[in-house]
Amino acid sequence: MFLRMLRGALLRQRSRRLMIIATVALGASVATSMLSVMFSVGDKINQELKAYGANIVVRPQGAAVVQDIYDVDGGDDIQQSYLDEADVPRIKTIFWTYNIVDFAPLLTAQGDVSTAGGTTEDVTVVGTWFNRHLDLADGESVDTGLVNMRGWWTIDGAWPDQEATDQAVVGVTFAQDNGLGIGDPFTLTRDGVTEQMTVSGIVTTGEDVDNQVLTNIAATQDLIAVPDAVGEVEVSALTTPDNDLARKAAKNPASLSVAERETWYCTAYVSSIAYQIEEVIPDSTARAVRQVSESEGTILEKTQLLMVLVTVLSMAGAALAIANLVTANVMERAAQIGLMKAIGARDAAVVGLILTEILIIGLVGGLLGFGVGIGLAQVIGHLVFGSAISILPSVAGIVAALVLLVVLAGSIPAVRFLLRLRPAEVLHGR
Amino acid sequence: MTNTTSDLLRLTDVSKIYGDLHALDHVDLTVRRGEWVSIVGPSGSGKTTMMNIIGCMDQPTEGTVMLDGRDISKFSGFDLTQVRRETIGLIFQQFHLIPHLTALENVMVAQYYHSMPDETEALAALDRVGLAERATHLPSQLSGGEQQRVCVARALINSPKIVLADEPTGNLDEKNERIVLDIFGQLHAEGTTLIVVTHDAWVASKGQREVRLDHGRIVETTVHDDAGAGGDEPAQSNVVMTGGTDQGE
Numbered sequence: 001m002f003l004r005m006l007r008g009a010l011l012r013q014r015s016r017r018l019m020i021i022a023t024v025a026l027g028a029s030v031a032t033s034m035l036s037v038m039f040s041v042g043d044k045i046n047q048e049l050k051a052y053g054a055n056i057v058v059r060p061q062g063a064a065v066v067q068d069i070y071d072v073d074g075g076d077d078i079q080q081s082y083l084d085e086a087d088v089p090r091i092k093t094i095f096w097t098y099n100i101v102d103f104a105p106l107l108t109a110q111g112d113v114s115t116a117g118g119t120t121e122d123v124t125v126v127g128t129w130f131n132r133h134l135d136l137a138d139g140e141s142v143d144t145g146l147v148n149m150r151g152w153w154t155i156d157g158a159w160p161d162q163e164a165t166d167q168a169v170v171g172v173t174f175a176q177d178n179g180l181g182i183g184d185p186f187t188l189t190r191d192g193v194t195e196q197m198t199v200s201g202i203v204t205t206g207e208d209v210d211n212q213v214l215t216n217i218a219a220t221q222d223l224i225a226v227p228d229a230v231g232e233v234e235v236s237a238l239t240t241p242d243n244d245l246a247r248k249a250a251k252n253p254a255s256l257s258v259a260e261r262e263t264w265y266c267t268a269y270v271s272s273i274a275y276q277i278e279e280v281i282p283d284s285t286a287r288a289v290r291q292v293s294e295s296e297g298t299i300l301e302k303t304q305l306l307m308v309l310v311t312v313l314s315m316a317g318a319a320l321a322i323a324n325l326v327t328a329n330v331m332e333r334a335a336q337i338g339l340m341k342a343i344g345a346r347d348a349a350v351v352g353l354i355l356t357e358i359l360i361i362g363l364v365g366g367l368l369g370f371g372v373g374i375g376l377a378q379v380i381g382h383l384v385f386g387s388a389i390s391i392l393p394s395v396a397g398i399v400a401a402l403v404l405l406v407v408l409a410g411s412i413p414a415v416r417f418l419l420r421l422r423p424a425e426v427l428h429g430r
Numbered sequence: 431m432t433n434t435t436s437d438l439l440r441l442t443d444v445s446k447i448y449g450d451l452h453a454l455d456h457v458d459l460t461v462r463r464g465e466w467v468s469i470v471g472p473s474g475s476g477k478t479t480m481m482n483i484i485g486c487m488d489q490p491t492e493g494t495v496m497l498d499g500r501d502i503s504k505f506s507g508f509d510l511t512q513v514r515r516e517t518i519g520l521i522f523q524q525f526h527l528i529p530h531l532t533a534l535e536n537v538m539v540a541q542y543y544h545s546m547p548d549e550t551e552a553l554a555a556l557d558r559v560g561l562a563e564r565a566t567h568l569p570s571q572l573s574g575g576e577q578q579r580v581c582v583a584r585a586l587i588n589s590p591k592i593v594l595a596d597e598p599t600g601n602l603d604e605k606n607e608r609i610v611l612d613i614f615g616q617l618h619a620e621g622t623t624l625i626v627v628t629h630d631a632w633v634a635s636k637g638q639r640e641v642r643l644d645h646g647r648i649v650e651t652t653v654h655d656d657a658g659a660g661g662d663e664p665a666q667s668n669v670v671m672t673g674g675t676d677q678g679e
Contacts, residue, residue, distance in 0.1 A: 001539065002542070005531065008530030012530045335524070335526055336526070336528055339522075342485075342487060342526075343520065343539065343543055343544075344544055345511075422488075424487035424488045427487075
């Protein structure tokens with residue numbers, strides 16, 4: 001009998017029921033798309049922000065102490081210890097290996113540059129990996145280097161070949177000051193060591209690098225006569241915004257309880273990734289570049305907050321609309337509901353019947369909205385990020401819970417009306 | 431609980447007060463088992479208020495209402511619902527059939543809220559009012575008289591001890607009015623207690639007793655000698671001026 005009454009009720013007042021379905025579908029579609037984008041936006045925004053540089057710097061322990069104490073960048077005159085270049089690929093062996101987007105070793109030295117036009121003393125020479133293909137121990141391979149990490153640099157010419165120790169890139173200002181062009185030779189000299197180089201490209205950075213010379217790291221190692229030396233490693237990693245646990249761990253990982261440590265270690269906080277890098281590179285200290293990582297976290301949090309607000313507002317709007325529609329529907333059926341009560345229906349039975357009706361309608365609207373929301377998320381993904389948005393199963397669960405909440409919240413006025421309705425007031429209309 | 435005394439309903443000093451308005455004003459009324467009582471009076475006289483109180487859809491401000499041996503005047507809403515389920519059959523002027531259910535299903539709704547739907551019993555109830563062949567029709571496919579007969583079948587399906595009818599023929603033509611009153615006559619003959627609220631003098635005369643209300647008080651009681659016989663002529667009457675109190679017969 002319940003099902004007969006339900007079926008009959010659902011098949012009546014179709015236009016009003018379609019309105020409720022459309023309202024729920026609208027709210028559910030916005031919630032689905034916003035939540036899907038929100039869950040994906042972390043990676044998307046992180047990837048976008050990776051174009052603006054590293055968020056972790058790895059230094060030898062000694063150099064890091066000096067840097068921490070004096071708050072200066074370690075030049076070769078200060079730096080007394082180095083990392084081993086052979087250890088650098090280990091960065092891709094940590095627990096969060098897939099969050100390591102790019103990394104590049106840097107070795108800075110001072111040298112004299114002789115060109116056809118003369119000699120310039122104390123020029124900063126930076127050795128690095130421009131584009132390095134690495135075959136890792138686990139069978140994976142990775143292409144990384146400074147070129148990936150400085151996406152905003154522009155180069156006239158070409159970056160040096162991977163193994164070429166006689167090619168260099170010079171900063172645009174340096175090139176102008178010394179009359180250097182692409183293909184021009186010059187000589188690097190330091191403490192009696194001389195290297196013949198050729199300009200493969202001229203780079204414009206808007207930074208100090210415009211006055212520097214960039215070489216493959218092997219050439220700089222030869223220049224300072226320290227084989228395999230690495231001054232520091234810049235690492236670009238996808239990270240989770242810091243919270244209190246991450247901040248506590250960043251100060252002192254040893255202060256964490258076992259459970260806290262497990263949570264922290266297994267979350268991609270910048271501090272836990274840095275900690276894991278220290279574990280794989282001997283005698284190293286990894287530091288988060290706070291300004292970068294915090295900016296990333298702030299942007300991410302604000303973007304996600306915006307999406308949560310849009311979701312909440314859309315669902316609140318849907319709840320208000322549902323409240324109006326359902327209440328109007330129930331008021332139209334007041335005599336029918338009064339009759340049910342008059343012939344013996346208890347309040348719970350009547351409320352159960354009406355809520356079941358509304359929940360079924362909400363379910364239809366929710367399913368429809370979820371489908372539309374997936375499409376909407378893809379549109380947003382392609383328009384804003386240029387890629388598809390993955391739909392997590394948890395989004396379906398959250399949207400289902402939201403639809404349930406909204407439908408129930410929207411039904412509150414109608415339920416109050418039902419409970420207050422007295423059969424005597426609606427059954428004696430003349 | 432079943433009470434075997436001859437009085438099924440006894441209102442004692444019942445008042446219903448809305449602010450300054452006394453919809454019912456110290457009313458006493460007794461209805462015996464198997465009796466057919468008509469309640470008449472002008473609009474605003476308190477007929478509907480009395481029916482709501484007897485039908486457990488409202489409670490008196492003062493006084494006691496004994497129904498089948500129980501004082502329902504202080505019952506909770508929950509208990510009143512239980513009394514409506516078990517003891518009372520309601521018939522309305524506007525029929526109040528659920529529009530998306532068939533005639534049969536409308537009868538079964540009353541079974542559903544009482545105990546358990548039984549299609550055979552519901553069909554038998556429709557057959558009793560001459561509508562077995564219209565069982566699968568929606569209310570919109572039935573005439574007014576047929577809808578009222580469905581309403582009667584719904585009121586009878588749970589074998590109530592008392593049937594309350596509020597202007598049961600108010601929306602019917604003469605032919606259907608006779609059909610409905612004939613059914614009431616049969617019910618009365620079978621021992622069903624009937625209380626019929628009506629404006630229609632001829633309908634009122636069909637009852638054994640006619641109670642006239644005015645300004646919330648019983649002003650007159652008329653006893654009809656051959657009431658319920660279903661004849662065309664008004665019954666022979668003995669008028670008793672009661673001045674607010676009816677003591678039954």
